[in-house]
Amino acid sequence: xxxxxxxxxxxxxxxxxxxxxxIDVLRECFIIIDSDLKVIAAxxxxxxxxxxxxxxxxxxxxxxxxxxxxxxxxLRLLFTDIIPKQGVISDYQVDHTFETIGEKIMLxxxxxxxxxxxxIVAIEDVTEKIQTSLYAxxxxxxxxxxxxxxxxxxxxxxxxxGLIKATGVPRQILIGTxxxxxxxxxxxxxxxxxxxxxxxxxxxxxxxxxxxxGKLTDVLYxxxxxxxxxxxxxxxxxxxxxxxxxxxxxxxxAEYAVTQDIKVVKRTAQLGEKVKELEESKAKDxxxxxxIGDALVVVDKxxxxxxxxxxxxxxxxxxxxxxxxxxxxxxIPREDEDRTTLPFEERILSLVLAGKKVIATRTTTTTTTTTTTTTTTxxxxxxxxxxxxxxxxxxxxxxxxxPISLGNKIIGAVEIFRDITKEKEVDKAxxxxxxxxxxxxxxxxxxxxxxSEMLLNEEVGSLNDKQKEYCKEIHxxxxxxxxxxxxxxxxxxxxxxxxxxDRATVNISEVLDDVIEELQIQIVDKGLRFKKSYQKxxxxxxxxxxxxxxxxxxxxANAVEYSKKNGVVSVLVEKGDLMTEIQIKDNGYGIPVNAxxxxxxxxxxxxxAQAIKPDGTxxxxxxxxxxxxxxxxTVSFKSKEHVGTTFTxxxxxxxxxxxxxx
Amino acid sequence: xxxxxxxxxxxxxxETEVKEKILIVEDxxxxxxxxxxxxxxxxxxxxxxVNGKEGLSLAFAExxxxxxxxxxxxxxxxPAMMQKLREDGVWGKTVPIIMLTNLSTAADMKxxxxxxxxxxxxxxxxxxxxxxxxxxxxxxxxxxxKGSKLAKKIQNSLENKLRS
Numbered sequence: 170x171x172x173x174x175x176x177x178x179x180x181x182x183x184x185x186x187x188x189x190x191x192i193d194v195l196r197e198c199f200i201i202i203d204s205d206l207k208v209i210a211a212x213x214x215x216x217x218x219x220x221x222x223x224x225x226x227x228x229x230x231x232x233x234x235x236x237x238x239x240x241x242x243x244l245r246l247l248f249t250d251i252i253p254k255q256g257v258i259s260d261y262q263v264d265h266t267f268e269t270i271g272e273k274i275m276l277x278x279x280x281x282x283x284x285x286x287x288x289i290v291a292i293e294d295v296t297e298k299i300q301t302s303l304y305a306x307x308x309x310x311x312x313x314x315x316x317x318x319x320x321x322x323x324x325x326x327x328x329x330x331g332l333i334k335a336t337g338v339p340r341q342i343l344i345g346t347x348x349x350x351x352x353x354x355x356x357x358x359x360x361x362x363x364x365x366x367x368x369x370x371x372x373x374x375x376x377x378x379x380x381x382x383g384k385l386t387d388v389l390y391x392x393x394x395x396x397x398x399x400x401x402x403x404x405x406x407x408x409x410x411x412x413x414x415x416x417x418x419x420x421x422x423a424e425y426a427v428t429q430d431i432k433v434v435k436r437t438a439q440l441g442e443k444v445k446e447l448e449e450s451k452a453k454d455x456x457x458x459x460x461i462g463d464a465l466v467v468v469d470k471x472x473x474x475x476x477x478x479x480x481x482x483x484x485x486x487x488x489x490x491x492x493x494x495x496x497x498x499x500x501i502p503r504e505d506e507d508r509t510t511l512p513f514e515e516r517i518l519s520l521v522l523a524g525k526k527v528i529a530t531r532t533t534t535t536t537t538t539t540t541t542t543t544t545t546t547x548x549x550x551x552x553x554x555x556x557x558x559x560x561x562x563x564x565x566x567x568x569x570x571x572p573i574s575l576g577n578k579i580i581g582a583v584e585i586f587r588d589i590t591k592e593k594e595v596d597k598a599x600x601x602x603x604x605x606x607x608x609x610x611x612x613x614x615x616x617x618x619x620x621s622e623m624l625l626n627e628e629v630g631s632l633n634d635k636q637k638e639y640c641k642e643i644h645x646x647x648x649x650x651x652x653x654x655x656x657x658x659x660x661x662x663x664x665x666x667x668x669x670x671d672r673a674t675v676n677i678s679e680v681l682d683d684v685i686e687e688l689q690i691q692i693v694d695k696g697l698r699f700k701k702s703y704q705k706x707x708x709x710x711x712x713x714x715x716x717x718x719x720x721x722x723x724x725x726a727n728a729v730e731y732s733k734k735n736g737v738v739s740v741l742v743e744k745g746d747l748m749t750e751i752q753i754k755d756n757g758y759g760i761p762v763n764a765x766x767x768x769x770x771x772x773x774x775x776x777x778a779q780a781i782k783p784d785g786t787x788x789x790x791x792x793x794x795x796x797x798x799x800x801x802x803t804v805s806f807k808s809k810e811h812v813g814t815t816f817t818x819x820x821x822x823x824x825x826x827x828x829x830x831x
Numbered sequence: 832x833x834x835x836x837x838x839x840x841x842x843x844x845x846e847t848e849v850k851e852k853i854l855i856v857e858d859x860x861x862x863x864x865x866x867x868x869x870x871x872x873x874x875x876x877x878x879x880x881v882n883g884k885e886g887l888s889l890a891f892a893e894x895x896x897x898x899x900x901x902x903x904x905x906x907x908x909x910p911a912m913m914q915k916l917r918e919d920g921v922w923g924k925t926v927p928i929i930m931l932t933n934l935s936t937a938a939d940m941k942x943x944x945x946x947x948x949x950x951x952x953x954x955x956x957x958x959x960x961x962x963x964x965x966x967x968x969x970x971x972x973x974x975x976x977k978g979s980k981l982a983k984k985i986q987n988s989l990e991n992k993l994r995s
Binding site for chain 2: 611612613622
C-alpha cells in the first residue's frame with residue numbers, strides 16, 4: 170500500500186515535472202495550482218509577464234501573489250465557483266490594472282485535473298492585441314474618410330465619424346439601414362456593392378454621398394469582402410476617399426506628414442519628385458496665366474479670390490495680397506451705364522458658382538443676360554459692363570466666366586476680362602462712319618437723281634436723242650449707285666450689329682402689296698401676272714416691319730427680275746399657330762444646281778443671273794437670310810432651271826424680344 | 832427758263848389767285864436748288880433757309896403754307912426747329928411739315944420715328960424719291976390742309992396730349 174502510494178507519488182512527480190517542462194517551453198503563461206488554490210508552479214513566461222518572483226509565488230495562495238495584487242474579484246469567482254462546478258473554462262477575460270505592470274487584459278483557459286487535484290491555468294496576455302485592435306478602431310474613427318461595414322444584405326453594420334459627418338445621420342440610425350440610401354445614385358451604389366461580391370474587391374468606384382442637408386461629397390470607394398475563419402463572407406468593408414478638392418489637399422498634407430516615417434523614405438523620394446513636378450507645372454501655369462494679356466481671376470466655391478494675374482493688378486490697381494481671400498463680387502463692384510451697382514447675387518460669377526445656367530447674348534453695351542436654373546453651366550460671355558478700380562474710377566470691360574468643375578460639381582470659377590474702352594470707341598467710330606457715309610454719299614446722289622430726272626422730263630428745254638440717251642445713262646448709273654449703297658449699308662449694319670429689332674404689329678399682306686406696287690413698272694413691262702393667295706386679316710405678326718420689307722423687296726425683285734416675259738408669280742401666306750409661312754414662286758429661269766449651295770453667300774451670283782442682270786450686287790439673298798434668321802425665322806428654296814424657283818420664308822408669329830441682329 | 836417760269840406762274844395765279852408759300856430748310860445747296868427750281872416752276876412761292884435758326888425766323892416772318900425740313904443741318908437741326916415751332920402759337924402748331932432725310936441707319940430711323948410719333952407729319956427719304964414724287968407729296972399735303980384733315984389730326988393729337 171505504502172509502496173503503491175509511493176509509486177503514485179512518484180508518478181505524480183514525474184507527470185508534474187513533465188507538465189512543468191512542457192509549460193516552460195510554451196509561449197503562453199501557465200500556472201498550476203492545487204485544490205487549496207495555492208500555486209504549485211508557474212512557467213518562466215508567467216514570471217516575466219507579471220513581474221513576480223518564483224520564490225514569492227510557489228506555495229502561495231494565488232490571490233496573495235504580488236502583494237495581493239492578484240486578489241481580483243473575477244479570479245475569485247473563477248477559482249471558487251466556476252472551475253469547481255464546470256471543471257474547465259475557456260477564454261475567460263480578466264481586465265486588471267496591476268500596480269507594478271499596469272493594465273493587463275488576460276484570457277484565461279483552465280482545466281481541473283481530477284486525478285492530481287491540480288488546476289492548470291493558461292493565461293494569454295491579450296493586452297497588446299486588444300489595444301492594437303482598439304488602436305485600429307480609433308484609427309478608423311480618426312480617419313476623415315467615410316468608412317462602413319456592410320452586411321451581405323446591404324445593411325450598414327458599423328460606421329465611423331466620417332460617414333456620420335458626410336451623411337448628417339447619427340450612428341444608431343445609419344446602422345441597420347440600406348447603404349445605398351445615402352448616395353445620389355442608389356442604383357449605382359448597389360451595382361458597386363454587387364461588384365465587390367463578384368470580384369472580392371473594388372477600387373476607386375466613384376459615388377456621391379448626399380448629406381441630409383443636401384450637401385454633396387464626391388468620393389471614390391475602395392471596398393473588399395471580409396470573411397470568417399471558414400471563409401464564408403461576413404460582409405463588405407467600404408472605405409471612401411473624399412475627392413473634393415479641399416480634401417485632396419488635406420490628404421496631400423497628411424502625406425507630407427507621413428514622410429517622417431523611416432519606412433516611407435523611398436516614398437518620400439517619390440513624393441518629392443511629384444511635388445517638384447507639381448511645383449514646376451504650377452510655376453509654368455503661373456507664368457502662362459501671368460502673361461495672358463487679359464485680366465484673370467480665379468475664385469473658389471465661395472467666390473473668394475484664390476488667384477489673380479498681373480494684368481488684373483494693373484487694370485484694377487489692387488495688389489494681389491490685398492484681394493486674395495476676399496470675395497470678388499464685393500471687392501470689384503460692377504456697374505451699368507448709369508452707375509447702378511449690380512447686386513452681388515446677380516453677378517454672372519455668382520450665378521455660375523450657384524450652378525445656374527447663364528445665357529448671354531453679345532455685342533452692345535445694353536445687351537442683357539437671361540438666367541434659368543438648370544444644372545449645366547457652359548462658359549458665359551459677359552455683356553459689356555463697368556468694373557470699378559481701387560481708386561473708384563471705372564472702365565468698360567468684357568469677358569467670360571467659366572466654372573471649374575470636378576465631376577459634375579462646381580468648385581470654383583475663372584473670370585477673364587479686359588478693358589474694352591478702346592474697342593468700343595472704334596466700334597462707335599465705325600458706326601458713325603457708316604452713318605456719316607450714308608448721309609454724305611446720299612446727298613450728292615440725290616442731287617444727281619433729281620437734276621437728271623428734270624433734264625429727262627425736258628422741264629428746262631427739249632433734248633436731242635443723244636442728249637436724252639446720255640442723260641438716261643447718268644440717271645440709271647446713279648440709280649445703281651443708290652441701290653448698291655443701300656445694300657452695302659444694310660450689310661454693314663448687319664455686320665456691325667447696329668440693326669435693332671423694333672417689335673410692332675406687321676401686316677405681311679400689306680407689306681407684300683406695297684412692295685409689289687413699287688415693282689409695278691417692271692411687272693407691267695414684262696407682262697407678269699401676280700397670283701396673290703393671302704388675306705389682310707390673316708397675316709398679322711409681331712415683328713419688325715422695316716426688316717421684313719427689306720426681305721420681301723429682295724425676294725419679289727428677284728422673282729420679277731428672273732421671270733420670263735408673261736410669266737406668273739404666286740405669293741402665298743399661311744399663318745400657323747406659331748409660325749407664318751410666306752411662299753414666293755415664279756416660273757422663270759430657275760437656279761442652276763451648281764449654284765444652290767452658295768446661293769446665300771455674300772457677293773455670290775449664279776451664272777445665269779450674271780447673264781440676265783450683269784449689275785446685280787450679290788448681296789440681296791445674303792441680306793435676306795441674315796435678316797430672316799435674326800427675326801428667328803428660316804428661308805429656303807426649291808428651284809429647277811427653266812422651270813422656276815420657289816422661296817419659302819417662315820417667321821415666328823412673335824419675334825423674341827431680346828434678339829439682336831449680329 | 833424765265834419764260835417757262837412766267838408761264839407756270841400765270842397759270843397758277845389764274846387758278847388760285849394767291850401763290851402758296853413753301854419754306855425749304857436745307858443745308859445742301861444743290862439739293863435745295865433742285866427742289867426750289869422745281870417748285871418755282873410748279874408755281875409756288877419758294878422761301879429758302881440753310882439751317883434751322885434761319886428757317887425759324889423766316890417761318891415766323893413769312894408764315895408759309897408748308898415747310899420742307901431737312902433733318903441733319905448745322906447751327907440748328909430739323910427736329911429742334913420743329914420743336915421750337917410747335918411750342919409757339921396756333922400757327923406754329925398746325926403748319927404742315929414734310930421732313931426730308933437721307934438718314935437710314937437704325938439709330939437715325941429711331942430719331943425719325945420719335946419725331947413722327949410726336950407729330951403727325953410726313954417724312955421722305957430724298958434719295959429714294961423722284962422729284963415728281965416729292966412734288967406730288969407737297970401737293971397732297973396742301974390739299975389735305977385745305978380739307979383741313981391734317982389740321983384736325985393735329986388738333987386731335989394735341990388734345991390727346993393735353994388729356995394724358
